[in-house]
Amino acid sequence: MRTIRAxxxxxxxxxxxxLAELFPMKLLxxxxxVISGYVAINEELDPMPLMKRLADAGAELxxxxxxxxxxxWRLWSFGEPLERRPFGLSEPPEDAPxxxxxxxxxxxxxxxxxxxxxxxxxxxxxxxxxxxxxxxRAFACAVAYAAQxxxxxxxxxxxxxxxxxxxxxxSIPLFMMRNMAALKGG
Numbered sequence: 095m096r097t098i099r100a101x102x103x104x105x106x107x108x109x110x111x112x113l114a115e116l117f118p119m120k121l122l123x124x125x126x127x128v129i130s131g132y133v134a135i136n137e138e139l140d141p142m143p144l145m146k147r148l149a150d151a152g153a154e155l156x157x158x159x160x161x162x163x164x165x166x167w168r169l170w171s172f173g174e175p176l177e178r179r180p181f182g183l184s185e186p187p188e189d190a191p192x193x194x195x196x197x198x199x200x201x202x203x204x205x206x207x208x209x210x211x212x213x214x215x216x217x218x219x220x221x222x223x224x225x226x227x228x229x230x231r232a233f234a235c236a237v238a239y240a241a242q243x244x245x246x247x248x249x250x251x252x253x254x255x256x257x258x259x260x261x262x263x264x265s266i267p268l269f270m271m272r273n274m275a276a277l278k279g280g
Contacts, residue, residue: 102239130195209268
């Protein structure tokens with residue numbers, strides 16, 4: 095999946111800008127105002143143009159910061175400094191105010207139509223999403239190239255489903271696909 099993502103990134107250098115244009119702003123209205131994004135590493139699809147659009151529309155932004163307990167969400171605005179951290183991550187400083195996002199733009203390696211997500215194998219996003227969902231509303235939106243959608247992602251009991259996926263060619267309401275599959279017995 096890393097190779098597929100890298101090939102998609104190489105074929106489509108304008109993907110991040112198109113993704114920002116195609117994002118359905120009704121998601122901000124319904125699931126905002128606190129939006130978590132991420133700083134892309136390797137060939138991840140860069141959510142920054144989308145985050146800029148959301149901030150310009152009134153969203154309050156935050157980014158993940160890895161701690162000993164897992165992911166902590168920290169408020170962040172464009173122009174504020176980020177710290178270089180292990181694994182090539184850029185994160186808000188430790189003293190940045192904590193946040194509880196209600197719309198989480200989520201990086202990944204692959205996803206399927208049922209909303210299953212293949213991450214990097216450590217379960218950090220799953221644990222963070224589960225904690226947010228226990229406290230209330232949390233809507234997980236994959237940010238991906240269309241080529242990252244596959245037929246089926248293997249899942250484990252702790253995996254948290256995605257609710258939506260946005261790609262440079264359009265968006266997919268995964269919660270609806272998951273519900274239709276459940277009605278069909280799949």
